[in-house]
Amino acid sequence: MTKVLIKDMCETLRLYFIMGSNNCTMDPEYVLEQAIKGGISFFQFREKGTDALTGNEKVIFAKRLQSICQKYSIPFIVNDDVELAISLNADGVHIGQGDESADEVRRKIGDKILGVSAHTVEEVEKAIANGADYVGIGPIYSTTTKEDAKSPQGTTIINEVRKKGIEIPIVGIGGITAENALPVMESGGNGISVISAISRANDPAESARELKEAIDC
Ligand SMILES: Cc1ncc(COP(=O)(O)OP(=O)(O)O)c(N)n1
Ligand SMILES: Cc1ncsc1CCOP(=O)(O)O
Numbered sequence: 001m002t003k004v005l006i007k008d009m010c011e012t013l014r015l016y017f018i019m020g021s022n023n024c025t026m027d028p029e030y031v032l033e034q035a036i037k038g039g040i041s042f043f044q045f046r047e048k049g050t051d052a053l054t055g056n057e058k059v060i061f062a063k064r065l066q067s068i069c070q071k072y073s074i075p076f077i078v079n080d081d082v083e084l085a086i087s088l089n090a091d092g093v094h095i096g097q098g099d100e101s102a103d104e105v106r107r108k109i110g111d112k113i114l115g116v117s118a119h120t121v122e123e124v125e126k127a128i129a130n131g132a133d134y135v136g137i138g139p140i141y142s143t144t145t146k147e148d149a150k151s152p153q154g155t156t157i158i159n160e161v162r163k164k165g166i167e168i169p170i171v172g173i174g175g176i177t178a179e180n181a182l183p184v185m186e187s188g189g190n191g192i193s194v195i196s197a198i199s200r201a202n203d204p205a206e207s208a209r210e211l212k213e214a215i216d217c
């Protein structure tokens with residue numbers, strides 16, 4: 001896939017689904033395909049934590065999910081593992097404050113999409129200086145999906161970033177559901193990123209549809 005143009009990034013980030021094998025109660029390939037049918041616009045492969053696949057199994061699994069994304073023209077982003085992203089020719093990489101530095105990752109991935117997690121306005125400014133295409137801000141609400149997540153911070157940082165006139169595309173993350181998604185957009189977010197709201201839903205397609213409706217109104 002060719003690089004998503006920055007001007008299209010805000011729209012593309014609208015419903016960002018993140019998933020690894022240990023986030024699913026059903027077959028992950030089925031979950032991803034259903035999520036796409038329900039309207040997700042962006043996908044992050046995040047294979048980490050308890051029972052996560054490693055080595056060749058992780059690579060094979062990543063390729064299967066990537067080919068589903070390619071079939072539907074959904075950008076395929078790899079979490080943390082920059083070398084995997086490069087070897088798969090993924091559309092991009094998402095890194096956090098504790099991962100490899102953003103400027104180093106930008107140097108390695110050229111013009112692929114670079115997403116960076118940020119928890120303060122200063123971290124957002126630094127991510128921009130280092131070449132981030134978008135930032136993930138959170139946890140907005142409380143989450144049990146990420147073992148080492150910080151305390152929930154609500155939408156305050158998103159508001160602060162926008163009040164400073166910073167225009168980088170922003171997605172909120174952490175504990176987001178159809179019921180609490182709208183404040184993320186109202187505070188200046190361009191999209192929501194979710195794991196469990198879709199990966200653990202009985203009907204992932206319906207859940208994605210509900211999330212989309214919640215932010216489309
Ligand atoms: C869109 C998005 N935002 C934030 C994160 C969290 O990244 P990080 O802080 O590096 O934590 P891990 O996901 O690596 O555990 C994300 N993955 N995606
Ligand atoms: C990866 C990540 N980063 C901050 S919170 C979080 C987990 C989000 O998962 P969920 O949508 O299930 O709360």
Ligand SMILES: [Mg+2]
Nearest residue numbers: 080095096099
């Ligand atoms: Mg990370």
